[in-house]
Amino acid sequence: MVKPADRDTPAQHVRVPLRPARLRPVWLVVGLLAVVGSLVVGVSVGPVNLPPTGVARELVSLLPWVDLDSGLSERQQALLLELRLPRVVLGLLVGGLLALAGACYQGVFRNPLADPHLLGVAAGAGLGVTAVITLRRSGGGAATGALPFGTPLAAFVGAIAAVTMTYALASRGGDRAPSTLILSGVAVSAFLAAGQTFLMQRDADAIREVYSWLLGRLGTAGWRDVLLVLPYAIVTAAVVLLHRRDLDVLSVGDAEASALGLDPQRTRYLLTAAASLGTAAAVSVSGLIGFVGIIVPHTVRLLAGVGYRTILPVSALVGGAFLVLADLVARTAAAPAEVPIGVVTAFLGAPFFVLVLRTSTAARS
């Protein structure tokens, strides 16, 4: 039993202030400001610009027990509440989920390159959604329109299958280089994408629908999509955030983590499932939007510190804001046409990925 230092130890009177790595309020505030800022900008800017102050007043009046006249016209209100707001809220949810999932995978696999897309999880989820779309068409009935509410579950099955395959492939041979896991993810992604193409080719009409979803979009979002993704987002965020300290413990490897009192396998399974569920939900409503899970957690880690108690919540907030702003670029860069949002994130993310790859390789040698 460790008791206070001995009486004859000169250090006994030393009192050192200890500041453990906790979530500092300032970073929470920064994250929340990013969310609110991106929300206001995201709903104000578009082919028809809305006055930001009016928008802000209208948003505040949505809060319970607040009655405020925003000064917006009825058309402006409809544009705001029925078109722009659901799109921005969906962007916040999807971006938050992808960033949270990326940070979580990085901790679980102790791999700075882990990301929902690079691990093949998104491709697995994509295959699940494609199966839903094509099966629904071959089953007759309503061939187009909104996806059924069970879609994220089909995506989840694909996502779990993918991450299991990637991890199993990478674990053989015992090579712990970060790039091994990613190469396995590439192989699994290619395999699953082939399966997806096969499904699509069987039904020519499905191709258009799958493609329009696949390229990544928040564009056709309505409140229905928000409702579709919300329950999964809540479950994912709750599970991952509750285990934030466990991810720090896992950073010393499985053997030492279990000696410290953590069950590493159980923790890994649970957190992988949670991150994959979040990815599946995000992919179901928005298609394949890459690199958010790499860009956001690494930026947060760089600025706010290495502890997962900071990285996870701040990444979720900043990830949402990031995706809303990326969507803004997608909407406005080639107006009146829209660039797929996946293209915007890839333009930013690919160089960023190379940077992370180089630093992680340098750190190992």
Place this chain on the structure above:
Amino acid sequence: MTAADPVIETRGLRVELGGNRILDGVDLVVHAGEWVTVIGPNGAGKSTFLGAVTGLVPAAGEAYLLGRDARRMRHRERARLVASVAQSPVVPPGVTVLDYVLLGRTAHIPRFGRESAADLDVVHDVLVRLELHPFTGRVLTTLSGGELQRVFLARALAQQARLLLLDEPTSALDIGHQQEVLDLVDALRRDHELTVLTTMHDLSITGAYADRVVLLAGGRVVADGTPREVITEAALATHYQARVRVIDTGDGPLVVPIRAR
């Protein structure tokens, strides 16, 4: 469990890894307050034994910690009884000394909770005791080998466990730092009534610190006794295929290799 229970008791402990029998029926009893060092040639199963004792390496046979089946313990329970320092611990990038040592409190922090003021007090005392308090904010990767070894030890001590397992605690250190770390372990053992089980390659160092030495060869205990009884020219010739002279210095046996001519 009672006070009379041995801290460690194994009966017929057997481990097979990849078809190879690493441990072939190890019987060992370690009592409270002892310092027992396991020696043996490379591949004798020393590190595996440390893992099997705590139930972290799957093993057949029986292993008890304070009278309780080690393999039926939950991770948290076990971590409150046994703290260990691995042979070459993982150094997570970017983590400070304080946050690393705080990981030692994992088994005491409620699930989904965070460290309490009491946890910080324990860590504070450990840091001061190991004279790491000037380093609390330093990132691990900036520390020297000797400092790092003290940080690893600090994390284990923060667990407030009664049994300390050290796998080759000094293999990366020069003779001065070896002495510093082992003297520290010895002082902590006396102050806090710890039981120490360690593996070691350096036989002279082993002889200077251990109360009891266990020689492991071919997965079995082939000798068990005081350093003077176990570290003998005959035993080292048989089990290490080493030609050495063992000189009794009064402080323990000194092992000197004889050069081939």
